[in-house]
């Protein structure tokens with residue numbers, strides 16, 4: 001029998017995960033939301049069950065996914081501690097930056113907790129989710145979590161909770177880095193006279209095709225890059241210009257800035 005999955009919060013991320021779960025044959029899904037409008041849309045589109053309250057959802061579900069904004073999570077959980085302690089569901093938080101110790105303090109000391117950090121391409125089933133299991137989460141519970149997040153893309157478990165700040169910096173904020181890169185390529189071509197639509201097709205499919213090629217290759221990335229650099233060729237000149245203009249160190253600085261900010265936000269939001 002399938003485990004029942006409940007979402008507290010019926011916004012963007014919940015809609016993305018519910019869409020993926022329905023495509024993968026999950027049936028027992030319940031959602032609670034503050035306003036009725038988004039809840040009604042989820043019921044109409046995906047046939048989820050609307051919970052009458054967060055308390056009802058916690059009491060009814062084997063797995064509870066916390067999907068409200070991090071800033072209000074503590075207040076949302078405060079009246080639910082009793083139902084959590086009684087029902088003992090597996091709790092999966094998608095709330096950015098809320099640490100397991102805070103979640104345990106708010107949901108009860110014995111709660112099994114997994115933190116997840118999905119990213120925005122999840123809305124088209126092409127996301128990637130970083131996952132961390134707190135003490136006491138069983139292998140069986142981890143495989144339930146795998147099933148949920150594989151419905152919206154790939155997954156990667158990290159060993160330390162602090163690695164989630166790096167997940168935020170890599171895949172959480174990462175879509176913006178690639179958008180900036182693709183946009184810069186388009187602008188460079190348009191500046192030199194190409195139509196924006198041709199430039200977009202060329203840049204975008206280059207990004208997509210390269211990602212696929214990296215995924216399928218058995219070679220390591222440094223070797224793949226080296227193989228592209230024929231002496232005296234165009235790519236060699238271009239990559240030399242990218243290095244000269246500091247692109248690799250700019251990317252390192254971006255990852256460092258995002259992970260530091262993620263850790264700061266976690267400190268601000270903690271119990």
Ligand SMILES: NC(=O)c1ccc[n+]([C@@H]2O[C@H](COP(=O)([O-])OP(=O)(O)OC[C@H]3O[C@@H](n4cnc5c(N)ncnc54)[C@H](OP(=O)(O)O)[C@@H]3O)[C@@H](O)[C@H]2O)c1
Pocket residue numbers: 008009010011012013014032033034035036038054066067068069070072076094095096117118119120
């Ligand atoms: N979007 C992303 O790409 C992304 C990526 C990684 C992690 N996350 C995390 O996912 C979580 C949700 O983000 P989101 O983008 O889906 O936000 P969102 O669209 O604003 O959804 C949050 C939902 O929570 C509902 N809500 C507020 N108070 C509630 C309460 N007391 N009980 C039940 N529901 C309540 C809101 O309802 P009303 O609108 O009706 O008030 C809203 O539908 C956040 O913690 C965020 O950090 C999001």
